Amino acid sequence: MQPYFSLHYGNPSEPHQWGQQARAAIDEAREKVAQFLGAKPQEIIFTSGATEAINLAHKGLIENIKYPHIITSSIEHKAVLETCKHLEKLGMAEVTYLPVDKDGLVKVEDVEKSIKPETVLVSLMYVNNEVGTIQPIAEIGKLIQKINVSRLTSHLLRIFFHTDATQAIQYLDCQVAKLGVDLLSLSGHKFYAPKGVGVLYFKKGTPIVRQQDGGGQEYRLRAGTENVPYIVALGKAIEQISNFQFPISNKIKKLRDRLIDGVLKIPKVKLVGDSKKNSPHIASFLVEGVEGEAMMLLLSDRGVAASSGSACTSGLLEPSHVLLAMGYQPQQAHGSLRFSLGKENTQEEIDEVVQVLPGIIRQLRRMAPKL
């Protein structure tokens, strides 16, 4: 990435050799992303991140369709939920938000039951960012493909399937053909590329309309001069994962399970979701009688970075919509504590968390009034 800031600084839209050097670097990165996803390079658009990719996928798909219906879930990332709410507010789409069970799973039959003649988009995240739940994307992909065949004969528009794979890239199979998706979005910074770069995969023939107007970059689907160094970095990072996905996944899973076993020894602590079925990098807990931010603060003093879905930690003072959708009460979400693991974490670090957390929880519980 570094040389593309100051050494190879050409604008890829220019025909001179400096421009063409940058162009070649973008092409190479695009090729790597395509290979990782089992797609063609012409199906890859670089964006500023998953949020932009998601906006483009949703708004761009429905732009030319009169009052379409979208199906999504109630535990999506805000990038999807807010995009859908915006489209609803503008009267541009009708949206169904599917419920989830206590582990955060969408039921395939709920997807099937919600499909209407007007449905043009099903958008479901591959891995939930707060709990780690893995949705049955491939199964839903098959269902949609089957339904699309029958829609052909009844002259209905086909349904397109989008997945936000941001949290899955490092750990799960993201081959688009296996998943049966037409659109897939991802963010670079979830796999060690810089923040501020992402990708939208769109299957050839998916009728998206660009949302950011201007020049002809990115197959005329995303105007604006390309962020060459970040795109190069994303290409390099995704290539690295292709080589190490499974060993990293296994290593993190072992650490995560060790963390879960240790934390669950603390009284009145509950694990959120079904860890065996979840993505290996997230462990989410509900701690009774303690507020999440207070735990984060004292953990931070001990050098541990955690997060929480408690209302106090959200800028909007609302408890996590994911925990609420999973059926937890706001007061349970108040005690939410979440750890995200990465490939650089060590067993010693996990053991340290398991060692310091009980004291922090005891300290805060002692402070709380008996109700």
Add this chain to the structure above:
Amino acid sequence: MSFSQLYSEKVLEHVRNPQNMGEIKKPDGVATVGNPVCGDIMRLYIKIEKKDGKEYIKDARFQTLGCGAAISTSSIITTMVKGKPLNEAEKITKTAIMEALGGLPPTKTHCSILAADALKKAIANYRQSHKK
């Protein structure tokens, strides 16, 4: 999140070393207030002493289930009222609490309201139970 970016040094000091935490066994006044916005709960106990016909807050203690801001506002209000004449203590406003803490982030100002409210209600509870 870096907590030293979010909170003032004073707030962090009170979270790390809360003052007057715990229960007063036979309080003269007590109040439990809950914050419906975020779910925080604060309980404030006061012990009153009469000197020369004047009422003073002899002791104040708190119990709080809440975030850093809630803990620090509870803790600091106990230090602000201890030893104060009752009629002065009850004039403590949310702004005074915030100022004493060196400010609170905008999303956390409701925690200072919670502490001011707990104090008012604890004093009201004392007056109610000592009205004869």
